[in-house]
Amino acid sequence: MSRKFDVVIVGGGVIGSSAAYFLAAEEAFGGSIAVVERDPTYAEAATPRSAGGIRQQFSTPENVLISSFGASFIKSAAEYLTVAGEAPSLQFHEGGYLFLATGAGLRTLIANQQLQHQLGAETRLLTPNELAATFPWLNCSDLAGGSFGPRNEGWLDPYSLLQAFRRKARSLGVTYIQEEVAGINVSQNRVTSVSLRSGETIGCGAVINCGGINAWRIAAWIGLDLPVRPRKRLVYVFDCREELTDVPLTIDPTGVWVRPEGANFVCGVSPEEANDPDSTDFELDYSLFEEVIWPTLAHRVPAFEAIKLIRAWAGHYDYNTLDQNVIIGTAPHVPNFLMANGFSGHGLQQSPAIGRALSELVTFGEYRTLDLRRFGYDRVLNGQAIREANVV
């Protein structure tokens, strides 16, 4: 065995790199850390393909608190992630999130808003008249209301956050290894080493599975059945002839979402579960834009009748088929195998809190800040879904 580290993190996307940073920054840890990442260009990883949204508008209490920490961390990124005097530029736009509802969805918005308020989020419920006055570009004729989060909600540049974590982690002594992990070796219910594609074996005291859509394969090496599968999502970029101001990330009652991106806009929609097969291809589908998204947007925002599609991209959610919430913690039968997988479209904003949580688990064997025990693997074993209603 050529090398040995106290902790080996498999996958150096935003989750693996955040975990590496928080562990390296934790004074009580003091051990050695390696991140094994097979593709340092992240060409196919989820992180750079993300829409970059951050919000507190969730229906699960832990998710509200996780993203609250995410927002405060992102706003203070210069304090934590500066390297050699150079602060990261995460391009955080606090443009807000606006969830819209027709009659059927209003009750859910009200219940969610009450929960969010109790947990410190500044989500506000708006009547159709208030919506029309606040967002004059919006067609409110068929709306029953909306829920607007003006603070700690908006969007940032995903790739910059990933690189900022990575750069800071390296500056704190973390070793990044460009390799593919091809196996995990377990003896007497403990991981002892990871095998790399090159043939090298790296010894370790603990492993953290941050493999994104590949996480279920990595988990299978230790006999763990992870209900996480790759689900394709498409993002379209368009130009609008008319200039609109103060457009938050807006979610139509149909699930179609749109937000500004510089002088343009980005948009997308998640398919119905029955029409959402596992997929790892990057094929684009322009008919989804032409036949579903554009008509919906043009109805909701009349100015979007005159738009020009510029480009599109595909990416993959690491989709938790049980309940669309992260699975974080240790494997029940292999306690030094940790995981943080199944983010189902909200892992970017969750990366600071999840990295911190993983660092606490490794260092102290328990959560010290946010209690995320409900998100552990046990709920998979027991089939106890914690269903997140606000999956966009």
Ligand SMILES: Cc1cc2nc3c(=O)[nH]c(=O)nc-3n(C[C@H](O)[C@H](O)[C@H](O)COP(=O)(O)OP(=O)(O)OC[C@H]3O[C@@H](n4cnc5c(N)ncnc54)[C@H](O)[C@@H]3O)c2cc1C
């Ligand atoms: C279209 C789209 C829009 C999204 N929008 C949002 C949003 O608005 N807000 C939000 O919060 N989240 C959003 N997300 C989700 C978010 O991007 C992901 O949850 C997050 O990036 C997951 O990070 P990760 O590090 O787990 O995965 P990844 O970024 O995919 O990183 C995993 C890494 O593991 C590496 N790896 C895998 N297996 C191995 C192995 N065996 N050996 C070595 N390396 C390995 C891969 O190469 C990869 O780089 C979106 C995702 C998509 C696709």
